Amino acid sequence: MSTTPLLPAPAVKGDRVGIITVSAPEPAVHPDIFDRGVEALAALGFEPVVAPNATGQSGYRAGDSRILLEDFHSLIADDTVAAVVCAGGGKSANRLLSGLDFNLIRRQPKAIVGVSDPSLLLNAITAETGLVTFHGPSVMWDLAAEQAPAETAAHFTAVLAGRPSAGRIPAPLTWSRTGAAEGHLIAGCLSSLRCLLGTPWEPLWDGAVLAVEDAFKSVEVLDQVLTHFRDCGVLDRIAGLIVGEAVSCEPNGGVTLTEMVEDLCEGYDWPIAHGLPYGHTPLKYTLPIGAKVRLDSDGKQALTVVSPWTAARQEGETA
Structure with missing residues (x-):
């Protein structure tokens, strides 16, 4: 497991961007x-x-798995391709974990972007290689959305270009527990990240700021999943928790998602923020997994990326 960040080159307008499907056949359907x-x-x-x-x-x-991995590895190996973006989501991206060529990914570091089920691949790649990956929009359900907020695409392009201003995430957060935390970012769909627990590709939880979100599940189901993380010791090791803006995660017995998280995390002392739009929401910020972030309830900016996430900055920008 790598603890040294590996930064991809910026991807800017004019660059070639590969599109892959790693799970459900959504482009075919x-x-x-x-x-x-x-x-x-x-x-x-x-x-x-x-x-x-x-x-x-x-x-x-x-x-x-063989042909989907061939697609992915060929795009990673192609020097003319600056970034790789997942088409959509699904529920079987973990089928590809055992076949990932991490040595190739280390040799050819480039931006890899996904959301929902592919977020488990992003976090596995970051854990194994140190490469900063990106939890951001999918080709189908975000870029293709006719009513998509313009800020989703604007932040995506700014982050891939490495613009320092994009590291200041303007989302207004609410707090179950105030405080500050600084650490490397782990971000993904909660039920998908669960697939990494106990595997060789499990993220390095120690000192991490963990951002989780999910969609179309009841609070009871998410309680079960987050309790699994607690019982695996994850919550003992992180420095802060961000609960993203959940989509259609309905209360059970009158208990909301926020109330469930507050109850389950009562015995810990790290800050807990809620409401970050970054997962299944129409407005989503692109988050660099593996980069260092600061979460601060008293800061001018509640969430800030404080380390570089690409190998070069755009001229004329200041952090």
């Missing part, structure tokens, strides 16, 4: 939405490169 997302990526100034099997389907997966 919704080709019109996928095409619209590819067009949206091009409208941002990038040159889309669709992987050969990105639009495939094999049952509930886009293809078997």
